[in-house]
Amino acid sequence: MAEHLFLALDDPILTARVHPVVALTILDHHNRRDGDDCVVGSLLGTRSDNIIEIKSAFGIPHTETDEDLKFDMEYHKNMLDLHLKANPEETLVGWYSSASIIDENSAIIHDLYWKEIGDDSPSPVHLTVDCEVYGGRMEITPFIADRRETDNQQTLCRTFYPINYEIDTSDTEQGCLAALMKTKNTESLKTRIDAESENLTSSLNSLLQMLTVVTNYVDDVVVSKSFNPISTQI
Numbered sequence: 220m221a222e223h224l225f226l227a228l229d230d231p232i233l234t235a236r237v238h239p240v241v242a243l244t245i246l247d248h249h250n251r252r253d254g255d256d257c258v259v260g261s262l263l264g265t266r267s268d269n270i271i272e273i274k275s276a277f278g279i280p281h282t283e284t285d286e287d288l289k290f291d292m293e294y295h296k297n298m299l300d301l302h303l304k305a306n307p308e309e310t311l312v313g314w315y316s317s318a319s320i321i322d323e324n325s326a327i328i329h330d331l332y333w334k335e336i337g338d339d340s341p342s343p344v345h346l347t348v349d350c351e352v353y354g355g356r357m358e359i360t361p362f363i364a365d366r367r368e369t370d371n372q373q374t375l376c377r378t379f380y381p382i383n384y385e386i387d388t389s390d391t392e393q394g395c396l397a398a399l400m401k402t403k404n405t406e407s408l409k410t411r412i413d414a415e416s417e418n419l420t421s422s423l424n425s426l427l428q429m430l431t432v433v434t435n436y437v438d439d440v441v442v443s444k445s446f447n448p449i450s451t452q453i
Contacts, residue, residue: 235361249350257318313344
């Protein structure tokens, strides 16, 4: 994608809750790409007044250059129908890109999703994920957009605003992520799944370590308060 073209301002109200499986799906899609600089796909989940919960995602075939953009909307609709049959409580909430910038093509794709959700609906979410880890970490940024229109309601441009986000991890997902994190210290990138008793032991050891840190801190505070500089003078 090309250079940034849109102003980005903070929106302190709306928050996107991203499930870990979404980030992993996008990362896997990016790693399996065939010569493209970035990949795009659809985001599904639920939406309330100020919370957008992004629960799942699937990739969409697309190609883009500075002069041309091809986006397989028919594939998107077929995949969306299948997903909603299996997960009727979810809806289409936006789209993702593994490019960390926003340009003209971003606005075009965003319009396609906005029409799919409904022109009168709030802006879909555009989630950018830095899968190349240029900044030393995988940056995730959700955006929403608003329309700039003329008096006769012709769209002049789109303005994208970053919104707050948080990683929403269930107990099951937390366990899976803990197992995945163990693989980073092995050459084979493989690890053994601990038995339930081993997981319990590991959790208790972690709790014991945290309690030790807290106890030492409290002891240090008590000692510092009971220490009287005047009484120690000779």
